[in-house]
Amino acid sequence: MSINxxxxxxxxxxxxxxxxxxxxxxxxxxxxxxxxxxxxxxxIADLVKINEGIEQAIKNRLIQVANAIAKQHQLKPLA
Numbered sequence: 001m002s003i004n005x006x007x008x009x010x011x012x013x014x015x016x017x018x019x020x021x022x023x024x025x026x027x028x029x030x031x032x033x034x035x036x037x038x039x040x041x042x043x044i045a046d047l048v049k050i051n052e053g054i055e056q057a058i059k060n061r062l063i064q065v066a067n068a069i070a071k072q073h074q075l076k077p078l079a
Contacts, residue, residue: 005040040065
């Protein structure tokens with residue numbers, strides 16, 4: 001399984017459709033089950049405003065994406 005991600009200002013600015021993307025607070029992703037490849041967008045505008053722990057917050061959002069995909073495949077989630 002691979003996750004390719006891009007940091008974006010906001011998810012809303014990308015004007016994604018829920019037909020192809022799963023959209024949640026601060027993240028959006030699309031998963032291709034046939035090759036276990038996931039494209040993820042991680043919003044950072046809200047993280048920059050709080051001005052502390054941005055690296056951990058980005059990591060948490062990546063884990064959120066990974067766990068959502070793991071759940072779809074009945075795999076154990078990351079901690």
